Amino acid sequence: MPLAHSPTTVPVLVDEAKCIADKGCTVCVDICPLDVLRISELTGKAYMKYDECWYCMPCETDCPTGAVTVNIPYLLR
Amino acid sequence: MNVWSDEIAQADCEVLVIGGGTAGPMAAYKAKTKNPGARVVLLEKANVKRSGAICMGMDGLNNAVIPGHATPEQYTREITIANDGICDQAPVYKYAQRCFEIIQELDRFGIRFLKDETGDYDVKKVHHNGTYVLPMPNGDTVKKALYRQLRRAQVLISNRYMATRLLTGHDSRIAGAIAVNTRTAQFLVIRAKTVILCLGAAGRLGLPHSGYLFGTYENPANSGDGYAMAYHGGAALANLECFQINPLIKDYNGPACAYVAGPFGAYTANNEGRRFIECDYWSGQMMLEFYNELQSGKGPVFLKLDHLAGETIGEIENILHRVERPSRGRFHERRGTNYRERMVEMHVSEIGFCSGHSASGVFVDEFARTTVPGLYAAGDMANVPHNYMLGAFTNGAVAGEHAIDLAAQVDFAAFDDGDVTLERERVLAPTRREDGIPPNQIEYKTRRFVNDYLQPPKVTRKYRIAQERFGEIREDLEGAMVARDPHELLRALEASSILDCAEMAATASLFRTESRWGLYHYRVDHPERDDLNWRCHTILYKVDGVMACEKRAIAPYVVPVDDREQAAYRRQRIPQPA
Amino acid sequence: MTAFEEFGEVAAIARRLDEPDAGARRVAVLELAETADPDVIPFLATALADPSNEVRHQAARALGEFDGQEAAVALAGALVDPDPGVAVAAADSLAEFKDPTVADRLLPLVSHSNPFVRRSVFRALKALRRPEAAQAAIDAIGDRDPGVRTQAVGVLGYLKLQSAVPALVAAAQDSDVDVRKAAVGALGFSATLAAQDAIVMRLLDADWRVREVAVETAGKLGIVAGIPALVGLLDDEYWQVQVKATRSLGKLRAIDAALPIARTLADGSANLRKEAAAALGEIADATTLRTLKRYADDPDPDVRKNVRWAIGQIEARRQR
Numbered sequence: 016m017p018l019a020h021s022p023t024t025v026p027v028l029v030d031e032a033k034c035i036a037d038k039g040c041t042v043c044v045d046i047c048p049l050d051v052l053r054i055s056e057l058t059g060k061a062y063m064k065y066d067e068c069w070y071c072m073p074c075e076t077d078c079p080t081g082a083v084t085v086n087i088p089y090l091l092r
Numbered sequence: 093m094n095v096w097s098d099e100i101a102q103a104d105c106e107v108l109v110i111g112g113g114t115a116g117p118m119a120a121y122k123a124k125t126k127n128p129g130a131r132v133v134l135l136e137k138a139n140v141k142r143s144g145a146i147c148m149g150m151d152g153l154n155n156a157v158i159p160g161h162a163t164p165e166q167y168t169r170e171i172t173i174a175n176d177g178i179c180d181q182a183p184v185y186k187y188a189q190r191c192f193e194i195i196q197e198l199d200r201f202g203i204r205f206l207k208d209e210t211g212d213y214d215v216k217k218v219h220h221n222g223t224y225v226l227p228m229p230n231g232d233t234v235k236k237a238l239y240r241q242l243r244r245a246q247v248l249i250s251n252r253y254m255a256t257r258l259l260t261g262h263d264s265r266i267a268g269a270i271a272v273n274t275r276t277a278q279f280l281v282i283r284a285k286t287v288i289l290c291l292g293a294a295g296r297l298g299l300p301h302s303g304y305l306f307g308t309y310e311n312p313a314n315s316g317d318g319y320a321m322a323y324h325g326g327a328a329l330a331n332l333e334c335f336q337i338n339p340l341i342k343d344y345n346g347p348a349c350a351y352v353a354g355p356f357g358a359y360t361a362n363n364e365g366r367r368f369i370e371c372d373y374w375s376g377q378m379m380l381e382f383y384n385e386l387q388s389g390k391g392p393v394f395l396k397l398d399h400l401a402g403e404t405i406g407e408i409e410n411i412l413h414r415v416e417r418p419s420r421g422r423f424h425e426r427r428g429t430n431y432r433e434r435m436v437e438m439h440v441s442e443i444g445f446c447s448g449h450s451a452s453g454v455f456v457d458e459f460a461r462t463t464v465p466g467l468y469a470a471g472d473m474a475n476v477p478h479n480y481m482l483g484a485f486t487n488g489a490v491a492g493e494h495a496i497d498l499a500a501q502v503d504f505a506a507f508d509d510g511d512v513t514l515e516r517e518r519v520l521a522p523t524r525r526e527d528g529i530p531p532n533q534i535e536y537k538t539r540r541f542v543n544d545y546l547q548p549p550k551v552t553r554k555y556r557i558a559q560e561r562f563g564e565i566r567e568d569l570e571g572a573m574v575a576r577d578p579h580e581l582l583r584a585l586e587a588s589s590i591l592d593c594a595e596m597a598a599t600a601s602l603f604r605t606e607s608r609w610g611l612y613h614y615r616v617d618h619p620e621r622d623d624l625n626w627r628c629h630t631i632l633y634k635v636d637g638v639m640a641c642e643k644r645a646i647a648p649y650v651v652p653v654d655d656r657e658q659a660a661y662r663r664q665r666i667p668q669p670a
Numbered sequence: 671m672t673a674f675e676e677f678g679e680v681a682a683i684a685r686r687l688d689e690p691d692a693g694a695r696r697v698a699v700l701e702l703a704e705t706a707d708p709d710v711i712p713f714l715a716t717a718l719a720d721p722s723n724e725v726r727h728q729a730a731r732a733l734g735e736f737d738g739q740e741a742a743v744a745l746a747g748a749l750v751d752p753d754p755g756v757a758v759a760a761a762d763s764l765a766e767f768k769d770p771t772v773a774d775r776l777l778p779l780v781s782h783s784n785p786f787v788r789r790s791v792f793r794a795l796k797a798l799r800r801p802e803a804a805q806a807a808i809d810a811i812g813d814r815d816p817g818v819r820t821q822a823v824g825v826l827g828y829l830k831l832q833s834a835v836p837a838l839v840a841a842a843q844d845s846d847v848d849v850r851k852a853a854v855g856a857l858g859f860s861a862t863l864a865a866q867d868a869i870v871m872r873l874l875d876a877d878w879r880v881r882e883v884a885v886e887t888a889g890k891l892g893i894v895a896g897i898p899a900l901v902g903l904l905d906d907e908y909w910q911v912q913v914k915a916t917r918s919l920g921k922l923r924a925i926d927a928a929l930p931i932a933r934t935l936a937d938g939s940a941n942l943r944k945e946a947a948a949a950l951g952e953i954a955d956a957t958t959l960r961t962l963k964r965y966a967d968d969p970d971p972d973v974r975k976n977v978r979w980a981i982g983q984i985e986a987r988r989q990r
Binding site for chain 1 (some may be wrong): 691693694696700723724869
């Protein structure tokens with residue numbers, strides 16, 4: 016039973032120009048209650064890896080540079 | 093690349109608190125400050141800074157018993173009545189006596205409550221039964237303030253560790269817990285003299301109407317792990333059939349917070365813009381009225397604010413769009429819902445277990461003790477009815493203070509090392525498979541059947557079918573579930589808790605052959621309330637590996653509730669739907 | 671490997687405050703705050719002088735995590751930061767402080783030339799409740815800046831000192847709405863005649879928001895002299911004021927108000943009818959019984975419930 020990759024649009028967006036994860040910041044990744052954010056090895060910036068979001072917003076509120084935006088997941092909009 | 097860590101870490105402590113949301117931090121703080129020399133560990137699946145039901149704060153207290161506004165006796169009476177008499181009053185009464193002291197303490201921590209210009213608490217009167225609502229205009233700072241106190245008290249914080257099972261000693265006392273890191277899958281065995289369970293509600297049980305697994309009313313991290321752990325650890329759980337079902341904003345699935353907007357003059361209305369709720373208490377009875385209105389030609393149901401002054405609405409928006417579920421404003425904006433012009437469509441939530449809102453939880457006494465020696469429970473998962481956030485704080489404090497004292501008198505309980513090995517095998521089984529069924533599919537299927545068969549009104553035949561389906565899913569979960577990395581392992585473990593809770597919900601509901609608590613336990617085959625046979629707790633527990641139920645007498649009332657009051661409440665009731 | 675949260679050495683993190691990159695300095699500020707160790711305060715104070723306004727902003731917020739004089743002095747300095755965002759963050763942080771001795775460092779700033787500093791200082795003094803702040807706050811009732819006057823009123827309200835009543839009475843007649851509103855609420859601790867007169871006078875204020883607070887305060891203090899004016903407000907042009915007036919009259923158990931309140935049972939607003947029924951229950955005057963019974967079948971369930979309750983209250987009183 017091989018596993019498929021189904022596409023899904025993620026609710027949390029990170030503005031890479033503002034994100035300072037590459038300078039050592041890990042605030043959003045540290046605090047996400049569902050642990051769905053990661054820092055990309057490619058870009059050094061934070062991104063949403065898993066579409067498992069409660070749209071609760073600590074990532075946006077606590078981000079020191081205002082780089083994170085939480086949208087309502089498409090299925091709920 | 094090997095993503096799996098083979099390491100097993102070990103630690104010892106006097107008090108182990110599992111769950112760093114609301115009750116947990118307070119329990120750990122009280123234990124540590126009462127005996128600063130002791131080791132107190134706070135274990136959290138996410139990060140204590142932003143975890144649990146109040147990760148984004150809370151907009152107010154709705155059960156504050158503040159001198160001059162309400163008395164502990166009055167509060168205890170009202171909770172007893174609201175919970176249809178099924179209530180051991182001692183823990184409720186203790187909460188009511190201590191909660192004001194906790195409010196003042198939280199105030200000192202820097203959590204702000206609404207005060208008038210003279211600095212007195214500005215308690216809002218919602219109806220003539222009692223005055224319990226205290227808004228928290230800057231309630232978004234709750235977690236931050238708690239975290240600061242934990243750091244100062246030097247509580248040992250262990251983030252991103254999910255507890256999977258409790259360890260029980262040869263003498264059947266609590267011995268500790270096993271946990272696994274959600275990013276490395278590293279195992280952690282903690283020996284503890286006492287353990288306090290504060291893992292929150294089972295909020296990922298029913299499936300939201302949107303179909304989005306994580307779009308639940310409760311924080312979806314509250315996946316019922318505490319209920320499952322208590323069950324497997326041999327503790328008794330009480331009245332699980334008294335489900336949590338809440339009124340909420342349709343699709344967004346967050347609370348409508350009618351109680352926040354209520355003091356400003358907003359209310360729940362039908363499609364004619366009229367009030368329809370008779371019941372004064374937020375209870376299963378109120379939810380039944382809500383459900384009936386939705387089913388009738390007068391649905392949908394709305395939160396009505398469009399009659400309020402612009403300034404007032406601005407004030408309400410300021411609270412509701414900033415605290416607890418702030419993305420709510422963004423949701424309304426996208427749909428063009430302006431409170432000034434349009435009513436907000438509401439709906440009923442999926443089912444869950446949560447004593448914070450109803451009465452389904454691990455059985456505890458007035459010291460937050462469970463039926464397992466040395467094991468405590470507090471917050472949404474502990475059976476103190478209609479507890480809410482302040483109840484979690486207060487009973488967490490009670491648990492922490494009692495547990496640290498007990499820990500000073502006992503030694504570690506000896507347990508079987510084989511238990512750890514067995515648990516490790518159970519937990520890691522999904523990681524040892526090359527392919528199989530991913531956790532999200534196991535979870536979706538479980539939760540869809542919860543909706544199809546367990547959502548009230550409860551029909552016996554449907555419940556039997558659900559039990560069959562859950563049995564089939566269990567075979568898949570135990571024999572075919574696959575996790576490719578530690579994050580998927582976390583979801584796999586949660587899927588297991590969710591299935592345990594689904595089976596408990598079915599078993600407990602079938603046991604109580606009457607209807608009670610309005611919609612929460614409305615059984616179509618047993619539509620009447622039967623005080624003669626069922627004016628008691630139902631207790632669910634594990635015996636010889638199997639789920640069993642029994643009745644437990646209600647402790648004699650500490651605060652008498654006179655018949656006139658009960659009758660007055662009963663008069664408000666409307667008949668069950670035909 | 672440990673299973674418990676660990677934080678880096680303060681000195682090592684602090685060295686990163688000299689990094690050339692502002693982002694890296696900002697991360698260092700965040701990490702310093704994380705430690706919750708009071709030893710980091712001097713470093714955060716240094717960061718308040720950073721060339722980057724973003725780093726200064728972060729430092730101003732971070733200092734709010736601490737309490738005490740040392741952090742307060744640093745934040746007070748940042749109130750005059752050239753970047754308004756930094757100054758506001760500093761003021762917000764100061765307002766979080768609970769240590770009463772912080773007042774000793776703030777009091778010298780109450781007559782600072784910058785009104786934002788004066789405002790922020792009084793705002794922070796409020797929750798500290800130090801009687802030593804009373805005279806400064808009384809003097810500030812004459813401040814040119816209405817924001818300063820409002821915050822000074824706040825300080826006096828929290829202190830609940832009878833000696834401040836004349837100043838609050840003066841503030842209740844201020845030209846600025848927010849000052850009047852705050853002052854009327856702040857008088858809610860005083861049973862003196864002067865305070866009561868001032869509150870009763872505000873029942874007729876030109877601004878409805880002031881009337882609303884006056885109505886609530888009259889109810890809280892049980893000011894019988896306010897009853898005639900409160901009855902008049904049952905016809906206020908703002909229903910919010912009507913609702914609060916009804917509630918206060920109920921609290922006052924104002925028999926004279928029973929009939930006028932009973933008349934509002936015919937009002938179109940269900941909120942008002944509900945409040946009227948509840949107030950009639952509290953007053954429990956038998957002459958309203960017939961009117962109440964007429965509304966026992968009101969289309970609104972909340973009104974019906976309160977009518978039933980009110981009827982019960984009146985009947986219970988009769989039986990006694």
